[in-house]
Amino acid sequence: xxxxxxxxxxxxxxHAAGLLFxxxxxETLAHLAACARCRAEHDALRAVVAAMERxxxxxxxxxxxxxxxxxxxxxxxxxxxxxxxxxxxxLVALPATAAAVAAALLVPPLVKQxxxxxxxxxxxxxxAEASELLEEDALARIExxxxxxxxxxxLNEAGDVLVAVAATGIDxxxxxxxxxxxxxxxxxxxxxxxxRLVGDEGGEAVASARGVLDDVELALRQVxxxxxCVKRRDVELVQKDVEARxxxxxxxxxxxxxxG
Amino acid sequence: MGAAESGEDDRELMARLAKGxxxxxxxxxxxxxxxxYRIALGYLRQRDDALDVVQEAFVKVFQAAARWDGSADAGxxxxxxxxxxxxxxxxxxxxRGQTFSPLAEGDHLEVLAxxxxxxxRRVLGREAGERVAVxxxxxxERQRAVVVLRHYQELSLEEIASTLGMSLxxxxxxxxxxxxxxxxxxxxxxx
Numbered sequence: 001x002x003x004x005x006x007x008x009x010x011x012x013x014x015h016a017a018g019l020l021f022x023x024x025x026x027e028t029l030a031h032l033a034a035c036a037r038c039r040a041e042h043d044a045l046r047a048v049v050a051a052m053e054r055x056x057x058x059x060x061x062x063x064x065x066x067x068x069x070x071x072x073x074x075x076x077x078x079x080x081x082x083x084x085x086x087x088x089x090x091l092v093a094l095p096a097t098a099a100a101v102a103a104a105l106l107v108p109p110l111v112k113q114x115x116x117x118x119x120x121x122x123x124x125x126x127x128a129e130a131s132e133l134l135e136e137d138a139l140a141r142i143e144x145x146x147x148x149x150x151x152x153x154x155l156n157e158a159g160d161v162l163v164a165v166a167a168t169g170i171d172x173x174x175x176x177x178x179x180x181x182x183x184x185x186x187x188x189x190x191x192x193x194x195x196r197l198v199g200d201e202g203g204e205a206v207a208s209a210r211g212v213l214d215d216v217e218l219a220l221r222q223v224x225x226x227x228x229c230v231k232r233r234d235v236e237l238v239q240k241d242v243e244a245r246x247x248x249x250x251x252x253x254x255x256x257x258x259x260g
Numbered sequence: 261m262g263a264a265e266s267g268e269d270d271r272e273l274m275a276r277l278a279k280g281x282x283x284x285x286x287x288x289x290x291x292x293x294x295x296x297y298r299i300a301l302g303y304l305r306q307r308d309d310a311l312d313v314v315q316e317a318f319v320k321v322f323q324a325a326a327r328w329d330g331s332a333d334a335g336x337x338x339x340x341x342x343x344x345x346x347x348x349x350x351x352x353x354x355x356r357g358q359t360f361s362p363l364a365e366g367d368h369l370e371v372l373a374x375x376x377x378x379x380x381r382r383v384l385g386r387e388a389g390e391r392v393a394v395x396x397x398x399x400x401e402r403q404r405a406v407v408v409l410r411h412y413q414e415l416s417l418e419e420i421a422s423t424l425g426m427s428l429x430x431x432x433x434x435x436x437x438x439x440x441x442x443x444x445x446x447x448x449x450x451x
Contacts, residue, residue, distance in 0.1 A: 013436035017410060019417055048395070048442045052411040054388035062297040062311055066290040069311075073289065073318040074282050080319070183308045 016045035152258035172229035188224035270334035277325035302412035395442035403438035
């Protein structure tokens with residue numbers, strides 16, 4: 001009996017999990033009928049399985065429609081491609097710095113050697129200074145691109161939040177006619193915290209996006225004020241505001257523009 | 261996972277994805293995302309994390325479509341990618357000291373973030389979900405994956421083995437150990 005008990009212990013678990021069939025199942029059932037200890041163990045494991053069967057998560061629905069998720073995936077793939085295609089900052093900065101150093105060391109002696117007789121000062125930029133300017137120009141361009149990409153990402157994320165609110169149809173309290181907006185308020189608050197970094201520090205690079213960024217900020221402030229289980233009419237107010245400002249379309253267009 | 265979910269249609273969609281056809285993404289997402297979401301949610305018990313994981317899984321699938329072995333069904337492959345990403349996310353959350361967070365306002369569930377008593381945090385929602393969450397939280401990663409695939413997806417032992425790349429014997433042992441461990445946790449947690 002002890003040997004049989006040990007041999008059948010794993011089968012008892014599998015039976016409790018609903019995974020035994022045919023002869024194995026018959027043998028296990030026969031053993032359970034004869035072994036009180038295994039029967040008790042089986043019942044306890046069955047209770048664990050039953051608790052899982054009652055878990056509401058088994059039938060949980062995602063709070064984002066398939067089309068929205070597919071759009072997010074496509075966008076993420078695009079961003080990954082952009083990131084992969086973008087040269088690393090040091091690949092740009094290193095040659096520029098090397099060129100600047102070389103110019104600073106080599107150009108002045110050469111200039112001195114081949115310089116003709118002194119003449120009246122010319123309004124040209126000294127070579128070393130020109131290299132510095134070149135380097136500054138390259139770095140400024142990188143900064144500008146980064147600022148634009150950051151703004152595009154910000155708008156994308158804000159767009160996701162607004163779509164999540166606009167597309168929600170999940171009741172969280174039918175009696176009180178309330179809808180579940182999930183983590184949208186929390187995400188809005190996080191995005192609002194990043195807002196200054198995007199708008200103000202982006203400078204001229206994101207000047208054309210400022211209008212959209214300001215309107216997005218207003219919409220996010222509305223969402224940030226919401227609880228996660230919110231009255232339908234409050235959701236509708238946000239939806240109307242987003243529609244009135246044509247915000248989702250403007251976000252899409254501006255994102256494309258920023259991403260070049 | 262029925263034939264409709266992983267038959268030739270999936271192969272066609274994957275072939276289109278491999279050629280960079282984005283239009284194929286929506287039907288593929290439509291077909292699988294609920295199932296993948298429930299796997300990720302069963303594992304992580306956090307709705308935002310679960311949705312992120314599913315999104316990431318489809319991104320990976322899109323990027324790897326050209327390398328996909330068309331002889332196999334896409335369903336188990338998608339599940340495997342999702343489970344692996346859920347495990348990664350779980351580890352990351354654990355490093356941040358956030359093993360699992362209260363769940364889903366929509367499900368009216370709030371679970372405790374640790375095993376100890378927390379009288380200041382009210383436990384709402386259904387008891388079954390809460391107790392299961394605590395017991396699952398105590399399982400090692402792979403055992404947890406086996407339990408989720410079995411009891412939240414109702415996969416057979418063979419399907420679990422194929423999804424997780426484990427032998428049948430390992431799946432059986434893992435499930436056996438996991439159920440016993442959960443039982444012990446639930447017994448300890450009983451008031």
